[in-house]
Amino acid sequence: MAIRSCEALRSWGPPLVSSIKLRNKPFRNCKFSVQNCVVSADESRKLVLEVREKLEKEHFSLQVGKNGRDDEDMIYWFLKDRKFSVDEAVAKLTKAIKWRQEFGVSELSENLVKNIAETGKAYVHDFLDVNDRPVLVVVASKHLPATHDPIDNEKLCVFLIEKALSKLPAGKEQILGIFDLRGFGMDNADLKFLTFMFDVFYYYYPKRLSEVLFVEAPFVFKPIWQLAKPLLKSYASLVKFCSVETVRNEYFTEATLPDSFRG
Structure with a gap:
């Protein structure tokens, strides 16, 4: 450059x-x-x-x-x-x-991604975080690459990015990503989809991703991250490994905390 x-x-x-x-x-x-x-x-x-x-x-x-x-x-x-x-x-x-x-992208709709969305593998949270950022949550244990159509996964990913960006408050520019890695196993591993997601942000939604939380990453996830990290370019620096407690205490209030992180 x-x-x-x-x-x-x-x-x-x-x-x-x-x-x-x-x-x-x-x-x-x-x-x-x-x-x-x-x-x-x-x-x-x-x-x-x-x-x-x-x-x-x-x-x-x-x-x-x-x-x-x-x-x-x-x-x-x-x-x-x-x-x-x-x-x-x-x-x-x-x-x-x-x-x-x-x-x-302009043709994506709730109805079009309804079936894959009903797996609960990913969603846009109803509330903003404490920094007024829309929140995109991925539940890794519900991602089953051997069962789910990869094209459906990609459409859901892009649809949810668009949905999260549509929730940006005035003056705000970026969203928060949360990967809930509790219960993650090798059946959920999908390096290709992970790189697709970050490539979409890098090439087509630049600077829109503020931070990515990897929550309660199990030991089995570590070698996958080592393979993925070089492929994610500068976005790898946005990743923060943290606990459920950190999500509760640092990113949400009691009223805005996602239900899956309560209790």
Whole structure:
């Protein structure tokens, strides 16, 4: 990557494009270019438009509308992820938009994933955590790769990511992932699906995953983690091994704690 010494904007969330249009003052300590010059709101706006124009010119067949090549909030999010490199943002956005079309993300629904969701293997919790993050819970003992269709697993995964992101409060940008590893055995091991999940976040939902809790990981899980860790790229650093007690005391209140972590 050609960009050096880049400090990411901390306070700009997805709806930031409209605010770019209104602000003319540069943000403090925001350096994005190879020359380390401060990028003002106007300059950031220009970068968003530059990406949009390149996508229209070079990738005209990509869909438009929400999560399409002209979605300026999405463009900004990927620019921020790529430290405001236009070429890198265009490349990653192109891949992400094509994937959304091919995977059929916009067609996913509660009814479509109903059967696999009823296994209870994963769900979006009804309440936010103490940091106001939507919570995606995976119950590893209910994941049976020899029985469940891997395509159904992938559709449920993406559907729940979309659902969790739809619950983001104003000003919040990231979600919390919890892997409940109690009762995990070799029948539940699925390195391919684990890497699929993290790849989806890395390539298509960058910077949306704040933290991942591996709760009560048994001894049998450790060698699987050693195999998976190098495949997860930078997301491996988001993983925290912890106890049920930690989940109760540090991430939820008594009123918002998931039922499976009570008692």
